[in-house]
Amino acid sequence: MAAGPEPNTLDDVPRIAVLPGSFDPVTLGHLSVIERAANVFDEIHVVVVHNPGKTALIPFADRVQLIQDAIAEAGIRGRITVTSWSVGLLVDYCVEVGATVIVKGLRGGVDVAYETPMAIVNRDLAAVETIFVLPDPRHQHVSSSLVRQVNSLGGDVRPYVPAAVAAFLRPDEG
Ligand code: PNS
Numbered sequence: 001m002a003a004g005p006e007p008n009t010l011d012d013v014p015r016i017a018v019l020p021g022s023f024d025p026v027t028l029g030h031l032s033v034i035e036r037a038a039n040v041f042d043e044i045h046v047v048v049v050h051n052p053g054k055t056a057l058i059p060f061a062d063r064v065q066l067i068q069d070a071i072a073e074a075g076i077r078g079r080i081t082v083t084s085w086s087v088g089l090l091v092d093y094c095v096e097v098g099a100t101v102i103v104k105g106l107r108g109g110v111d112v113a114y115e116t117p118m119a120i121v122n123r124d125l126a127a128v129e130t131i132f133v134l135p136d137p138r139h140q141h142v143s144s145s146l147v148r149q150v151n152s153l154g155g156d157v158r159p160y161v162p163a164a165v166a167a168f169l170r171p172d173e174g
Helices: 030-041 059-075 090-097 109-126 142-150 161-171
Strands: 014-020 041-049 079-085 103-104 129-133
Touching: 014 030, 014 090, 030 041, 030 103, 030 161, 041 059, 041 090, 041 109, 059 161, 079 090, 090 109, 090 129, 103 109, 109 129
Parallel strands: 014 041, 014 103, 041 079, 103 129
Antiparallel strands: none
């Protein structure tokens, strides 16, 4: 074999993953996925992405702060960046930070149907693979939209969200 630099192996390259979402608000289900991804990848970027199809409850910057607070509150360790992205395709962010993988949580069949086209498009656009992680089954039924609805009707959302989010939604309680 010709002398020269050793070929890269998977071990030479930090495995960087992006966890995108609206996170409006971040839930205990999201947190479970973040924790699992942080255990698997060398570095993760949790990215709050503007979804033009959804009307937001919580301002963009607050969503980033709440995720940071929730990660600290849960004691999740690892190289974790929390940021936002609103200027283009999600895969542009992935390329910018050297991420080759997108991680999404899967709660069931409805999520499979919703996530599959996005995963294929992101692979077509920039060869970024999507990997699905199952959240803790205790949070299988939890979604941001359910939390928004329960909160808007005066219900207690504390079983579904980190304490920082509950305090943000109901600053007078607690
Ligand atoms: O939490 P959500 O709202 O289900 O997350 C969806 C999101 C924001 C990850 C998705 O809409 C997205 O990736 N938007 C960025 C725009 C983009 O890259 N679109 C093309 C590929 S889907």
